[in-house]
Amino acid sequence: MKVLIVYDTNSTQRNTEKIATAINEVLKARGFEVDSLYVNNMDPTNVKNYDCVLAGAPTQGMKATKPMMQFLDKFAQNEFTGKLGAAFDTQLKAWWSGNAAEGIEKKLKKLGFKAIVPPLVTYVEGMSEAVHLKDGEIEKAKKYAEDLATKLHQ
Numbered sequence: 001m002k003v004l005i006v007y008d009t010n011s012t013q014r015n016t017e018k019i020a021t022a023i024n025e026v027l028k029a030r031g032f033e034v035d036s037l038y039v040n041n042m043d044p045t046n047v048k049n050y051d052c053v054l055a056g057a058p059t060q061g062m063k064a065t066k067p068m069m070q071f072l073d074k075f076a077q078n079e080f081t082g083k084l085g086a087a088f089d090t091q092l093k094a095w096w097s098g099n100a101a102e103g104i105e106k107k108l109k110k111l112g113f114k115a116i117v118p119p120l121v122t123y124v125e126g127m128s129e130a131v132h133l134k135d136g137e138i139e140k141a142k143k144y145a146e147d148l149a150t151k152l153h154q
């Protein structure tokens with residue numbers, strides 16, 4: 001079972017990358033072959049080589065960042081039917097924040113991926129370059145990855 005984690009990250013704190021790394025570490029420890037790649041370093045023609053794709057991005061303007069959506073827009077409807085997928089994001093905890101993960105999941109489903117677990121939402125706090133993950137969010141991502149690993153092994 002080959003897993004791809006593809007993520008966007010924007011701030012110098014690289015919070016979304018930290019979530020991707022936490023998921024990567026758990027999945028590797030559970031015996032999966034995992035590649036974790038920054039979206040702009042990902043060759044779209046390689047996506048077909050994976051059985052499961054986890055896509056994550058920061059929430060900006062209440063939705064997933066452009067590089068992630070532009071990446072997903074490169075594929076055709078139902079191109080990945082038969083593969084598994086899941087979405088994750090980082091966002092502020094605010095009533096207006098929107099939700100990148102939901103948008104990514106919706107797009108993954110259009111591309112044919114079957115959602116293996118619900119989207120993972122993780123929270124940041126602080127402004128501009130001081131933006132950082134709230135306490136407990138790395139642990140939350142690790143727990144999510146454990147649940148994901150269990151489902152992938154089933």
Ligand SMILES: Cc1cc2nc3c(=O)[nH]c(=O)nc-3n(C[C@H](O)[C@H](O)[C@H](O)COP(=O)(O)O)c2cc1C
Pocket residue numbers: 008009010011012013014015016017058059060061062063090091092093094096097098124131
């Ligand atoms: C231009 C801009 C727009 C943003 N818009 C939102 C938003 O609509 N909702 C939200 O929850 N967070 C918003 N944020 C906060 C980002 O979600 C936060 O900076 C991001 O999760 C940090 O992840 P990163 O370190 O991986 O870049 C915004 C941040 C920037 C810089």
